[in-house]
Amino acid sequence: MTIKSSLLLLSLLGIFAACGPKATKETKPLTESDIQLLEEEVMRLHDSVMPQTSEIMRYKRKFQEQAELSENSLSAESFKNAALELEQAYHLMMDWMQAYHAPDPQSSLEAREAYLLDELNKVQEVVDAYTKALNHAHDLDSLQ
Amino acid sequence: MKMLPFFGPVLLFLWSCGSPNSNAEKELKHLPFMGEPMLIQNDQGSVDTLWPALPAFTLASQTGDSLTQLDLAGKIRVADFFFTSCPTICPMMSAQMLRIHERFGSNDQVVLISHSIDPEHDSVSVLADYAEKLGASAPGWFFLTGDMDLIFSLADAYGSFAEKDPNAPGGFAHSGALTLADRQGRIRGVYDGTNPEEVDRLILDMERLLAEAPDYGPEAVPVGLDYAQ
Numbered sequence: 001m002t003i004k005s006s007l008l009l010l011s012l013l014g015i016f017a018a019c020g021p022k023a024t025k026e027t028k029p030l031t032e033s034d035i036q037l038l039e040e041e042v043m044r045l046h047d048s049v050m051p052q053t054s055e056i057m058r059y060k061r062k063f064q065e066q067a068e069l070s071e072n073s074l075s076a077e078s079f080k081n082a083a084l085e086l087e088q089a090y091h092l093m094m095d096w097m098q099a100y101h102a103p104d105p106q107s108s109l110e111a112r113e114a115y116l117l118d119e120l121n122k123v124q125e126v127v128d129a130y131t132k133a134l135n136h137a138h139d140l141d142s143l144q
Numbered sequence: 145m146k147m148l149p150f151f152g153p154v155l156l157f158l159w160s161c162g163s164p165n166s167n168a169e170k171e172l173k174h175l176p177f178m179g180e181p182m183l184i185q186n187d188q189g190s191v192d193t194l195w196p197a198l199p200a201f202t203l204a205s206q207t208g209d210s211l212t213q214l215d216l217a218g219k220i221r222v223a224d225f226f227f228t229s230c231p232t233i234c235p236m237m238s239a240q241m242l243r244i245h246e247r248f249g250s251n252d253q254v255v256l257i258s259h260s261i262d263p264e265h266d267s268v269s270v271l272a273d274y275a276e277k278l279g280a281s282a283p284g285w286f287f288l289t290g291d292m293d294l295i296f297s298l299a300d301a302y303g304s305f306a307e308k309d310p311n312a313p314g315g316f317a318h319s320g321a322l323t324l325a326d327r328q329g330r331i332r333g334v335y336d337g338t339n340p341e342e343v344d345r346l347i348l349d350m351e352r353l354l355a356e357a358p359d360y361g362p363e364a365v366p367v368g369l370d371y372a373q
Binding site for chain 1: 227229230231232261262264265292293296297299300
């Protein structure tokens with residue numbers, strides 16, 4: 001073993017020694033407070049878009065009326081598609097809320113964490129659907 | 145004149161509440177009419193001031209029967225928009241509506257109406273169950289479901305939903321409004337249904353409306369809705 005490779009081995013051992021215990025320390029046990037923060041984050045995401053439901057439905061009605069009145073089949077199709085996208089976003093929100101329940105406090109912290117992480121993903125999908133549908137609606141509306 | 149900027153809004157408020165033919169102090173006890181007046185030229189060539197009233201509707205209530213605007217004629221009403229699976233503000237609003245129901249539930253001049261904005265999940269039986277658990281009963285308090293587009297159009301007419309607010313998270317203020325309408329269906333106040341102090345004010349304003357002559361103020365004209373039956 002050359003001096004060079006000995007030094008490299010020592011350095012690697014040093015790095016492992018330094019990183020090992022620290023990594024163990026960072027894995028903190030789950031607490032009620034962690035679960036509460038997760039639950040708040042789910043609600044925060046929901047609250048960030050829920051008040052836009054009125055705007056979603058206002059655009060939906062407007063585009064449906066415009067689709068019926070339009071003599072141009074291409075623009076009628078655009079209005080119909082936009083109205084459908086808005087309605088789907090609304091249903092996604094309502095279905096999510098119908099299915100969502102605050103986790104049972106009697107269940108384990110790990111089970112509640114897994115449930116809330118899953119809900120976080122689902123509500124993010126709702127947020128994305130609302131944002132996308134409203135962006136399309138604004139664009140279509142501004143073309144008129 | 146330095147005080148004008150301060151007193152200006154006060155004078156404007158006093159002017160807007162008064163009318164040329166009435167005692168100013170007495171008029172101040174009346175609630176304002178919300179919305180924009182309609183100025184219509186009559187057959188005699190002069191102009192009549194009419195006020196928009198809430199539109200006609202037909203929705204199903206938790207009792208299984210239909211409720212229409214005709215059932216509300218001559219009554220003052222408090223309206224809100226909610227849904228039974230609402231995880232955040234609706235329970236707070238329902239708790240405040242319950243306070244109002246407990247106060248006025250036996251008064252046949254008052255009606256509370258809660259419209260579900262999730263009518264596909266909130267069927268008549270779901271609403272009946274929700275009302276029973278809450279301790280709410282018809283005819284003092286109706287929970288309504290029906291055509292989704294009609295309900296959202298009504299929400300706009302009641303001024304119940306949030307307007308854009310760039311300072312609020314997501315760019316919108318959260319809704320949760322309780323709307324007070326008089327015996328002729330004219331909107332006389334909108335209150336934050338999640339704030340008990342605002343609801344205290346609403347209760348006082350309801351007392352004022354109950355004491356008001358039914359024909360007070362400009363003539364009401366219902367604003368049409370395509371979805372009304």
